[in-house]
Amino acid sequence: MTIFPLAGRFDPARLFSFKGGIHPETRKFLTSECAIEDMPVPTVLRVPLQQHIGVEAEPLVARDDMVLKGQLIGKARGPVSANIHAPTSGRVLAVGHFTAPHPSGLPVPTITIRPDGDDRWGDRLPRMRPESADPDEIAAQVAKAGIVGMGGATFPAAVKLNLRARYDLHTLIINGAECEPYLTCDDRLMRERAEEIADGIGIMARALGVKQVIVAIEANKPQATAAMERYHRVLGYALKIKQVPTQYPMGSEKHLVKTLTGKETPARALTAELGVVVHNAATAHAVHLAVRYGEPSISRVVTISGRGITRPANVRALIGTPVAELLAHCGGLAQEPERLLLGGPMMGQPIQNPRVPIIKGTNGILALAASETRDREVMPCIRCGLCVQVCPMGLTPFELNTRIKAGDLEGAARVGLLDCITCGCCSFTCPSNKPLVQTIHFAKGKLAEQESRKHQQEQAKRLAEARQERQEAIAAAKREAMAKRKAEMAAKKKREAEAAAAETPKNGETVK
Amino acid sequence: MLYAVTSMTALGLGLGLLLGLAARKFHVETPPVVDEIEGVLPGTNCGQCGYPGCRAGAEALAEGAAPVTLCPPGGRELALELAEITGADANGAADLDGMEEAEQMVAFIFEDHCTGCTKCFKRCPTDAIVGANKQIHTVVTDACIGCDACIEVCPTEAIIHRTKPRTLRNWYWEKPDLVPGDGEMRISA
Numbered sequence: 001m002t003i004f005p006l007a008g009r010f011d012p013a014r015l016f017s018f019k020g021g022i023h024p025e026t027r028k029f030l031t032s033e034c035a036i037e038d039m040p041v042p043t044v045l046r047v048p049l050q051q052h053i054g055v056e057a058e059p060l061v062a063r064d065d066m067v068l069k070g071q072l073i074g075k076a077r078g079p080v081s082a083n084i085h086a087p088t089s090g091r092v093l094a095v096g097h098f099t100a101p102h103p104s105g106l107p108v109p110t111i112t113i114r115p116d117g118d119d120r121w122g123d124r125l126p127r128m129r130p131e132s133a134d135p136d137e138i139a140a141q142v143a144k145a146g147i148v149g150m151g152g153a154t155f156p157a158a159v160k161l162n163l164r165a166r167y168d169l170h171t172l173i174i175n176g177a178e179c180e181p182y183l184t185c186d187d188r189l190m191r192e193r194a195e196e197i198a199d200g201i202g203i204m205a206r207a208l209g210v211k212q213v214i215v216a217i218e219a220n221k222p223q224a225t226a227a228m229e230r231y232h233r234v235l236g237y238a239l240k241i242k243q244v245p246t247q248y249p250m251g252s253e254k255h256l257v258k259t260l261t262g263k264e265t266p267a268r269a270l271t272a273e274l275g276v277v278v279h280n281a282a283t284a285h286a287v288h289l290a291v292r293y294g295e296p297s298i299s300r301v302v303t304i305s306g307r308g309i310t311r312p313a314n315v316r317a318l319i320g321t322p323v324a325e326l327l328a329h330c331g332g333l334a335q336e337p338e339r340l341l342l343g344g345p346m347m348g349q350p351i352q353n354p355r356v357p358i359i360k361g362t363n364g365i366l367a368l369a370a371s372e373t374r375d376r377e378v379m380p381c382i383r384c385g386l387c388v389q390v391c392p393m394g395l396t397p398f399e400l401n402t403r404i405k406a407g408d409l410e411g412a413a414r415v416g417l418l419d420c421i422t423c424g425c426c427s428f429t430c431p432s433n434k435p436l437v438q439t440i441h442f443a444k445g446k447l448a449e450q451e452s453r454k455h456q457q458e459q460a461k462r463l464a465e466a467r468q469e470r471q472e473a474i475a476a477a478k479r480e481a482m483a484k485r486k487a488e489m490a491a492k493k494k495r496e497a498e499a500a501a502a503e504t505p506k507n508g509e510t511v512k
Numbered sequence: 513m514l515y516a517v518t519s520m521t522a523l524g525l526g527l528g529l530l531l532g533l534a535a536r537k538f539h540v541e542t543p544p545v546v547d548e549i550e551g552v553l554p555g556t557n558c559g560q561c562g563y564p565g566c567r568a569g570a571e572a573l574a575e576g577a578a579p580v581t582l583c584p585p586g587g588r589e590l591a592l593e594l595a596e597i598t599g600a601d602a603n604g605a606a607d608l609d610g611m612e613e614a615e616q617m618v619a620f621i622f623e624d625h626c627t628g629c630t631k632c633f634k635r636c637p638t639d640a641i642v643g644a645n646k647q648i649h650t651v652v653t654d655a656c657i658g659c660d661a662c663i664e665v666c667p668t669e670a671i672i673h674r675t676k677p678r679t680l681r682n683w684y685w686e687k688p689d690l691v692p693g694d695g696e697m698r699i700s701a
Contacts, residue, residue, distance in 0.1 A: 050680065104683040404687075435688035445684015452615065452682065454589060457554055462659050463638040464556040 018255045020392040021247045022425045024181050024346070026220060027372075030305045030312040031184045036192055038316050039329055041088050041115045045320035046098050047073065049109040051359040052148040053155050054080030065092045068122025069294050073111055076143070082156045082360075083146035085296040087318035089122070090115040096214040101323070101342055105351045110357075113320070120347075124294035130203040133236060135164070138207035138291060145290035147297045151175060151186075151251065151280035152343055153169040154361035159288065160277060161207045167272040172210045173260060174201050176217040176224060176281040177244060177251040180344025183364045185301040186281045188216070188314045190224035194231055197281055200288030201411040202234030208277055213237050215281075216256055220246045239330055241410070248346060253278035254391055267419050282363075297360055304330045308337035308367030317358060323365055337367035345372075346424045379432040387426035387436055393419050397426035397436045403442040412443055419445070545597065546574045552593050553583060558638035558659030560584050573598060585657040587616070615675040617658035623648045625670030631673060632662035653677065 047309040050056035057074030061067060067086040074084030093112040102106035125144055128137065129175045144159030163169065174197075178186040191385070205213050216224045229241045236399060243258050244250055254265040256278060263274050271278055282300065289295040297317055306310040310331030317326055327333060341348035342362050358365070387397040417440065426436040533658075549570035557565040561582040563572050572578040573594065580594040619640075621632075628646040640656040643649030653676060663671045 100680055102680060102683075103685070104678070104680065106680055106683060108676060108680055143577075147548060437687060438688040442686040442687045449684065450589065453587060456654065457586065457590070460585065460638050460655070462553045463640075463655055464554065467637065467639050 004162070012145070014345050016247055017247065018258045018392055019394060021249060021255075021388045022390050022428055024247070024248055024428060026222065026246070027305075028182065028184050028187070030182065031303050031314055032187060034184075034313045035186070036185075036188050036301055036314045036316050039318070039321060039326065041117065041119055041318065042321045042325040043115070044093070044316060044322065045087055045090070045113045045115060046322065046357040047084060047087065047110065047111045047113065047320040048098070048100060048357065048359055049074045049084055050100070051084065051154060051213075051319070051361065052080075052082040053153070054078060055141045057081060057084045058094050059102045059109070059111060061095065061111065063092055063094055066090070066116075067092060067113060068120055070124055070298060071122040072296075076146070076156075080156060080159055082148050083144060083296070083299050086113060086122075087148055087298040087320050088113070088115045089118050089120040089201050101349075101359055101362065103351065104350045105352050118418050125290065125296065127194050130206055130291050133206070133291075134347060135161075135207045135209055138203060139319055142207070142287055145286070145294075145296040147283060147286045147290060147309050149280055150286060150360060150363070150365055152280035152347070152358060152361045157279065157283050160279065163205065163270075163272045163277060164208050167270075168275055169208050169272065170211045170275040171261070171277070172208055172213045173253075173256060173276060173278045174199070174213070174215040174281055174284055175253065175256055175456050176215055176221070176228070177247045177256060177277050178221070179218060179251040180346055180364070181248075182305045182366055183303045183344050184305075185303045185314055185363050187221045187224050187300075188223070189285060189301050190281055192229040193285055194224075194454075197284045198228065198231035198234045198239060199292065200284030201239060201284070202237050203287055204279055204284060205237045206235055210277070212240065214240045214242055214260055216244050216250075216260055217240050218246045218250055220241045236267050248425065249392055249421070252392070252423060254421070258277055267416075300362070302326065302358055302359060302362055303364040304354045304366075305364065306337065306366040307369035307372055308333050308335055308340075310334045312413050319360055320357045322355050322357055323351070326358065326365060327354060327367070332473050333367055335369055339366075339368045340369045341366040341368065341505055346428070347422065374394065374433065376433060378434055379433055381434060384431060386429045386431065390425040392423060392425060392428045393421060394435075395420060397440070398434075400443070401434065401436050401439050404439050409443055413447060416442055417447065421426055514599055538588055542571075545613045546570045549573055549594065552590065552597070554585050554590075554657060556585070556657055556659065556663055558585065558637050558657060560659050584617075585659060614617045618653050618656040618676045619651045619662050619671050620660065620674045621649055621651055622670045622672070623650070625668045627668055627670075629667060631665045631667065635665050637661060 024442065031422060049059060055078040058077050059073065060075055061073045067073060068089045072083055073084045077255050090113045093114050095111050097107035098110035098112065099105050125141060125457055128141055130138060139158050139161040142161055147157040148154040149157060176186055176190055201213060201215065217489065224341050225241060225243055232239050232241070242260060246255070249255055250259065253271055257271045257274060258264050261276060264273060265271050270385055290297070299316055300319065301314055301316050303314050309327070310333070311332050315326060315329065337483050339350055340354060341350055343349055343364055345366060345368065346497050348364065348366060381398055391397055393416070398415055399415055400412050420440050422441060424436055424437045427438065430436055517520060528532060550567055553566040553570060555566050557630070558681060561569040561578065563569040569578065569582055573580065573582060581591045583590055626648045628643060628648060630643060630645055633641045633649055634644050636661065638655050638657055640652045641649050658673065665674065
């Protein structure tokens with residue numbers, strides 16, 4: 001019998017891993033040894049104004065305007081929104097709508113730019129010295145640079161940096177787990193740009209005012225861990241580099257927090273309630289560029305992989321580069337892909353049109369061949385309970401599924417529909433190939449629609465009441481005006497009568 | 513002159529008194545359920561139910577002359593609420609199934625037919641139409657409740673009903689059974 005190393009046993013990352021999860025074949029070998037290459041400027045760039053959660057940005061340019069690299073072309077609107085910058089210099093071909101990089105294929109407001117090939121920088125943001133900068137200034141700079149969470153959730157990073165005003169934060173966790181199969185963009189970035197990422201982490205730690213910083217990297221990325229370990233101290237903050245078990249969905253922030261701290265985030269709450277903020281490693285890199293060099297978020301590293309790709313690669317591409325051009329850069333499609341995905345294979349979104357652009361949250365483009373996708377023959381549920389075992393949120397996917405099928409959305413919500421993070425573990429593991437997570441996707445959308453309808457009805461009521469009030473006010477004003485006119489008329493008549501009365505005796509006198 | 517004024521005043525006062533007394537004498541107690549129903553109805557008086565205004569609709573529902581599904585802008589949610597208030601039978605539930613499929617409708621103005629007459633603009637119960645005299649009007653989709661008020665008054669028939677357009681914000685995956693084999697995102701293991 002072997003004696004387990006005691007030190008390892010007391011590592012909280014091992015003691016408190018999360019319940020459930022799966023171990024899909026990672027297939028990271030396709031691109032993990034491919035160094036990040038720069039994609040040349042494409043022939044056309046389509047920059048959507050909605051690349052983030054929240055309200056779409058407001059366009060600041062018009063057709064035929066000349067823009068410079070880094071110029072602000074879309075201004076954030078509302079508290080949860082992000083600025084959009086021109087990825088390169090060129091002429092604005094159109095400010096209109098284009099197919100969104102989204103499974104619906106619906107149009108989204110988009111600025112189309114024809115690059116002039118010079119790649120000429122405009123005014124950059126002012127550089128900062130984060131060592132002496134105020135936390136608010138750093139957050140403001142990050143907001144100006146339009147940085148959003150680059151792991152895929154696209155939540156504006158500045159909003160997260162400003163959480164310190166509302167919560168007592170003590171820990172910053174840098175998410176380098178990259179648990180989705182195939183994706184290696186964060187892995188490569190950490191290997192090649194460890195110093196810059198470490199600097200970005202330090203800047204964010206300063207902005208948040210936290211006490212400790214943990215960098216979490218999955219155990220299947222030893223080179224990235226080694227690279228990050230060289231920078232264990234930045235801006236006065238000690239970086240703790242932690243290996244976490246390779247397990248999907250380790251990259252989900254709630255699960256990462258659970259693994260590293262042993263604390264569970266309350267249902268539908270932010271990790272900030274535990275005093276923990278999670279940022280992606282790629283976001284840290286973007287923050288470094290924005291604060292040290294004043295460069296806004298205009299490019300990102302994308303993993304292009306799958307058996308359908310001739311030459312899988314990690315590419316640094318400008319935001320707005322069409323997927324088709326990225327595929328062409330990687331030698332095109334080796335075979336007709338069964339599925340073209342943006343993002344990872346577990347949570348990525350299928351797209352129909354390869355002309356759609358990549359956006360700030362696109363971490364991968366996958367062309368999956370038929371051999372990499374599963375057959376779709378759906379069989380009845382055999383009540384094996386595997387989906388319950390793997391659900392990292394502790395839900396009962398089969399029950400949710402049954403309730404949703406029966407149209408009982410409220411019932412599904414009662415058993416945790418809204419807590420589902422749609423990670424897809426249940427569908428992945430189901431021996432009957434039941435589309436469990438897909439049904440949940442539908443139910444979540446449907447429930448949101450019902451909510452919005454209810455909200456709309458309330459608004460309609462309010463509008464109708466406001467209209468009635470207004471009409472009554474108009475009527476009252478009219479009556480008043482009428483009464484006033486009448487009074488004036490009466491006064492005028494009275495004056496005339498008096499004048500006439502005054503004149504009559506005069507006349508009489510003259511007659512005399 | 514004085515004669516005319518006094519006679520008219522006397523007539524007015526007398527008739528007013530008569531009306532006031534009649535209102536007291538023949539006062540009809542409205543059942544409280546009508547108020548309750550009116551409270552949950554949208555209150556836009558759009559007339560889609562076929563009754564003149566939400567109040568009349570509520571009365572008809574209270575009398576049992578109208579089904580709980582009378583209010584199209586309210587949709588299924590409202591019908592369920594009404595069924596709870598009125599205690600409707602299983603018949604109502606059967607109607608509800610058909611209602612769920614009904615897509616939300618909104619008005620749409622063909623701009624090349626619009627003359628900018630402001631007739632629809634004045635009629636809209638929720639101020640969902642924007643425009644001015646001799647300017648092309650348009651519909652604020654989020655505020656539109658899909659009633660027929662504007663369609664009826666448009667002199668050039670430039671307004672139609674259409675299903676509410678889907679946007680990225682309100683789009684969601686279809687129920688998987690309806691599209692066999694679509695929307696699956698798995699890799700082989």
